[in-house]
Amino acid sequence: MENFFKLKENNTNIKQEIIAGITTFMTMAYILIVNPSILSVAGMDQGAVFTATAISAVVATLVMGLYAKLPFAQAPGMGLNAFFAFTVVKGMGYSYEFALTAVFLEGLIFIFLTLFNVREAVVDSIPMSIKRGISVGIGLLIALIGLEGAGIVVHPEGGGLLIGLGNITKGPGLLAIIGIIITGVLISRKVKGALFIGMLLTSLIGIPMGVTTLPSNIMSMPPSIGSVFFKFQWNNIFTLDMAIVLFTLLFMDMFDTIGTLVGVATKAKMLDKDGKVPNIKKALFADAIGTTVGACLGTSTVSTFVESAAGVAEGGRTGLTAVSTAVMFFLALFFSPIFAVITPAVTASALVLVGLFMIEPIKEIELDDYTEALPAFLTIIMMPFSYSISDGIVFGVVSYILLKLFTGKYKDISIATLVVGIIFVLKFLI
Structure with a gap:
């Protein structure tokens, strides 16, 4: 592992990388529940999409870890899945097979663009000041995601406010605040694995509060992906609608992924002297392969997750972090009841603190x-x-x-x- 991942050269070790990988997984495990829920709106079987989500995350993240050797995790992306279900299927009236075909074509186009260094050139075109701004902006976005998920901030209906303060005196909001304070204390005391330990302690505290619950069973077999596997529809690929869908998917995924790679790498001080992300071409290949494989398995666009910043904040610096995250996604296939304990109120503590780290x-x-x-x-x-x-x-x-x-x-x-x-x-x- 030392020779393959160059751990000492990156000032890290096996234990630190594994903890970082598990931390990344815990902050993004929600996708295993949310993605099937969103894609079910498009008429897809939730169980099949759960399995497709986990397997696509395993494959894409392993490619990122073993090929690009970077500490970034991948899974079907939020926003992209909503576009798939609500715009393409519900809004435009196409089948989910049509949408999966668009995702598959998107992946192939990304492989082509990466092969000819087009995406790499786009990354390099971003000025250094904006690269630093991307890291800060991602930090604020991550913190907002954490606060919203826990109900600390809400979007009031009919109140004229874009955002407001939620209920912080009980339930998920109170638990999240407790978790933020606990994690802040651990970090202040320089405890190794503070984000990971903070989430574990928050989960335990949430049990008597009624916010988190222990599962009644530990293991379960993953559902079959047969109903969504290789479900492509080729008769509409040369239509204007397909062109619009493809362009939108390409734009959203390209710049979300680029922003995440640049922002997290900037925070981790991984940029080289010219301000470039190391192994960026390989990282973009991992993203493209993830999207292509994900479409074949039966899920929406796979992208690099901004929550990877949580693992980087825990000291993850090499592909071993990504490999550890991939292993966790594989285990989730068989131990999914356990991961139901990881609620947004639990992950809020890590996401808010990561937001703080990202603004440096x-x-x-x-x-x-x-x-x-x-x-x-x-x-x-x-x-x-x-x-x-x-x-x-x-x-x-x-x-x-x-x-x-x-x-x-x-x-x-x-x-x-x-x-x-x-x-x-x-x-x-x-």
């Missing part, structure tokens, strides 16, 4: 140069406000180009950055 790169943004600071700031605030990593990147890159042009600093704009900016503008115009 803000210190390195040139705040005195407004052509650098404003694009970074727009990147930061638009991620949580729009609930989208890709939209945050759009605002950052386009504003960067405009500010540099109108202040006479056009030489700072690379051709690649300009091309990406034009694509962003066209996406919204179209």
Whole structure:
């Protein structure tokens, strides 16, 4: 393992990597419940999608760990699954087989684009100030996801507020606050594995509070994926609707994945001297392979999970972290009742603290140069406000180009950055 993953070179060890991998899994285990629930709206069998979700996460994350050797986990992405079910199937009236075909084609296109370094060029086109802003923005988005999941912040109906304070005196909200304090104390005392231990303690405290429950049985056999396996529909692939669906999936997945890879790598100080993510081409291949395999298994687009930041915060620095997460997803196939204990109130503590860790790169943004600071700031605030990593990147890159042009600093704009900016503008115009 030392020779393969270069643990000492990355200032880590086997124990630290495994704990980091388990921590990542615990913060994203919700996808095993949420993804089948969302895709069931499209008429897919929940049990089959559960199995497809777990297996696709295992395959994609293993490729990330063993091939790219990076500590990032993959699974069917949130937002992408909602687009699959609510827009393509319910909104446009197509079958889930049509949607799975679009996801499959998306994966093949991504393999092609990665092979010819197109996606790598897009990553490299993002200015350094925006890369740092991406890390901060992801931190705020992760914290918001944690707070919302636990009910600490809510979206009031008819109150005129975009967001408000939920019930924090009892139930999930109170448990999450207790978990945040416990985890904060552990981190302050420099306890190894603080996020992981914090979630375990929060789970136990939640039992007498009635928020978490111990499972009545431990093991269960995974449901068959027969009803969704290789369910493709080829008769509509040359239609305008397929083109629109494909473009949207490509755009959402590409920039969500790029944003996650750049943001988490920035926080982990993994960028090289030129500001590039190591093994980025291999990481993007892992993402593309995950999407292609996931479509064959019967699930929506697989992408790199922003919750990977939790494992990085625990010290995960190599592919062994990803391999550990993949093993946990495999075990979840047979021990799914145990993972029902990991509720949003439990993971909130880790996500809020990870949000804190992720904002560190803000210190390195040139705040005195407004052509650098404003694009970074727009990147930061638009991620949580729009609930989208890709939209945050759009605002950052386009504003960067405009500010540099109108202040006479056009030489700072690379051709690649300009091309990406034009694509962003066209996406919204179209």
